[in-house]
Amino acid sequence: MAIAKTTEFTQQEQDLAAFAKVLSHPARIAIMKVLANEHACICGRIVEILPLAQATVSQHLKELKNAGLIKGTVDGPKSCYCINWEAMEKFMHDFNGMFSALQLQKGKSCC
Amino acid sequence: MAIAKTTEFTQQEQDLAAFAKVLSHPARIAIMKVLANEHACICGRIVEILPLAQATVSQHLKELKNAGLIKGTVDGPKSCYCINWEAMEKFMHDFNGMFSALQLQKGKSCC
DNA sequence: AATATTCATCGTATTTGTACGATGAGTCAA
DNA sequence: TTGACTCATCGTACAAATACGATGAATATT
Numbered sequence: 001m002a003i004a005k006t007t008e009f010t011q012q013e014q015d016l017a018a019f020a021k022v023l024s025h026p027a028r029i030a031i032m033k034v035l036a037n038e039h040a041c042i043c044g045r046i047v048e049i050l051p052l053a054q055a056t057v058s059q060h061l062k063e064l065k066n067a068g069l070i071k072g073t074v075d076g077p078k079s080c081y082c083i084n085w086e087a088m089e090k091f092m093h094d095f096n097g098m099f100s101a102l103q104l105q106k107g108k109s110c111c
Numbered sequence: 112m113a114i115a116k117t118t119e120f121t122q123q124e125q126d127l128a129a130f131a132k133v134l135s136h137p138a139r140i141a142i143m144k145v146l147a148n149e150h151a152c153i154c155g156r157i158v159e160i161l162p163l164a165q166a167t168v169s170q171h172l173k174e175l176k177n178a179g180l181i182k183g184t185v186d187g188p189k190s191c192y193c194i195n196w197e198a199m200e201k202f203m204h205d206f207n208g209m210f211s212a213l214q215l216q217k218g219k220s221c222c
Numbered sequence: 223a224a225t226a227t228t229c230a231t232c233g234t235a236t237t238t239g240t241a242c243g244a245t246g247a248g249t250c251a252a
Numbered sequence: 253t254t255g256a257c258t259c260a261t262c263g264t265a266c267a268a269a270t271a272c273g274a275t276g277a278a279t280a281t282t
Contacts, residue, residue, distance in 0.1 A: 008162040009137035013144075021135035025270085026120035026128040029209070033124075036216040043229060051119040053272050058230055060270095077228045077279040082220045083213065092210050098140070099203050102194065105147040109193045136240085154259060164242050169260055171240090188249040188258045 016098055019091045022067040027052060028060050041081045127209055130202045133178040138163060139171050152192045
């Protein structure tokens with residue numbers, strides 16, 4: 001991505017973009033669905049469901065965790081992942097807030 | 112990105128991911144803001160505001176247009192871009208719908 | 223203790239994304 | 253027509269993302 005100009009933008013723009021980026025891959029959306037639907041959010045269970053190798057799923061889980069969308073706890077030799085609802089709700093709130101702010105200017109457009 | 116396994120997921124998952132991907136860069140979020148706030152949505156105006164070269168802005172505009180988030184019309188030697196509100200509203204509706212679907216399972220989690 | 227399991231991480235190959243200079247097509251003014 | 257202007261596209265360089273096999277750490281089972 002060449003010299004990342006990413007830092008030249010607003011903190012809000014960077015945060016929203018980061019949130020969108022985490023959900024910009026179908027595998028990660030699918031993982032969120034699995035985490036919501038399964039009682040035991042074990043990594044191995046996700047690997048069973050998704051058409052991806054264990055290493056790849058683990059990598060996606062790491063990104064979701066780094067972004068704060070999910071929480072992970074060790075459960076013996078297994079790892080249990082769950083949706084971080086407070087974070088998700090805040091992210092969605094901010095995302096919707098940006099859209100609402102855009103909409104306030106709706107009549108302004110020239111075309 | 113290795114052999115894209117992207118096609119192995121649900122159409123809905125792919126659509127949501129594609130929408131998120133378009134907004135996964137701060138420049139494109141900033142562009143949406145400019146388009147909402149400026150009466151004349153001229154490419155040159157965006158180049159003035161953003162810390163990016165004209166070619167780069169044009170490329171981002173192309174992606175936003177391909178995804179359907181904005182519309183572009185030629186106005187003499189200039190190009191006028193506007194937000195596609197119907198599309199944006201549908202995308203946001205679907206995005207929120209996914210989140211609501213996740214939330215329905217909220218109590219299910221193990222941790 | 224020895225073995226099997228679950229999973230995170232490393233290393234690596236490949237694809238995609240980001241950025242910009244240069245070029246050219248199209249339009250307007252003189 | 254000439255010249256100035258706007259912008260899309262091409263080509264290119266580099267950074268980041270995606271995917272997986274292999275490895276090893278940690279735990280559980282025998």
